[in-house]
Amino acid sequence: MGDSHTFNTKTLASMFALVDCNNFYASCERVFQPKLRNKPIVVLSNNDGCVIARSNEAKPFIPMGAAAFEYKEIFEREKINVFSSNYALYGDMSNRVMTLLAEFSPDIEVYSIDEAFLKFEGFDAHFDLNEHGKQIRYRVTKGTGIPISVGIAPTKALAKVANKIAKKFSERTGNVYVINTDEQRIKALKWLLIGDVWGVGRQHEKRLEKLGVKTAYDFTLLTEQWVRKNMSVVGVRLLLELQGKSVLEMDVPSSKKNIACTRSFDKNYSDYETISERVATFAVTCAAKLRKQKSCCNAIMIFIHSNYHRKDLPQYSKNIVINLPFPTNSSIELAQFAAIGLKKIFKKGIAYKKAGVIVMNFTPEAIQQTTLFETSNPKHKPIMDVMDSINKSIGKIKIKLASQDPDRTWKMRQEKLSPRYSTRISEAIKIKA
DNA sequence: TCTGGGGTCCTAGGACCC
């Protein structure tokens, strides 16, 4: 006997599902090497710097963000399989997962590379949400090999909570959990620590704990005024959502408002030539991303950092924002402005470890207005089109500006890179005849 | 020797305008 007798067949309010991939990067690596099933895996950041993903088996031994060089011995001792990050593979796998998820609702919000919200509407009271979640999980796992968890609830924030429970108690839930009644909601929130709530970071956690707020449930008992004053409207929305009132709608995918390309270097560099080549390349990458979403930027920021882990060396960190005289997405122009900015902030005698370019304040390419005196050079447009099409067909950045190093393909340290199984024919798995 | 790379939203306060 369920409590179905309390419902009739009238349509229920809408429900949200949060679907996310378990240990996504590690799972991607495992898809193509089934012998790694149940084996510990970690994936490293760029330059093989630190750990950014762990399989469940690796979690007891390796904290998130661990510096790879500090854990070398533990990797060996625990026989942990170590991979350099392979974003081409993860991006491709992500697309496959999202495509399958879209079969289950026309209303889907891709929230990150490994997460999506789905909204369900118009089902009746007899509809079995748990069974529906199970079907989603089956479809994705069977179709991609990536294991997922599904949380379903009347609000987005509660769907996040349900998802945590689905994952945490996977043996009992089968990685699917539904919060539907108020009893379930309260029980779940009493279990969830305040610091683990979506939208509560370190700062808010500290303040809330001081106030005696230990769990998500405690939080829902606070007054709206207090939350408003101390956590802004963002906090109020969270409060309402956790109380069961849906205020966060599905976001429509929109163009990016900032685009960044920043990197740590494989080692420290002090010479101007190296840094300026890197910055030019970052600017070119930003320009290409701008053109892809048909935007022009009106400002560009350049920053450089010394290595802040080296307390023994002089520290220096500086950024500069250049407001452009006209909107542009030309690689040539953005590289030029980036060079001007770098000249202003570059200081000699510093060991630089990181630099980046961020473009901001976009206007659509189509309505790019011409100012009276200074305009983006229209001759660049066809050149950029050719650059983009050639680079696209080759698949790697091949056409470069003179300010970029023509000979050297900048190497990240990627000693443990897996093949690009899903994106390169030549590296695809060989199938025996 | 070695420690990631992206993003978003909100608010307060100053500049400026009438």
Next chain:
DNA sequence: TCTGGGGTCCTAGGACCC
């Protein structure tokens, strides 16, 4: 005792996310 009153735009900084 007294120093107007709005409004808008912009920016820096804080907080959070994956």
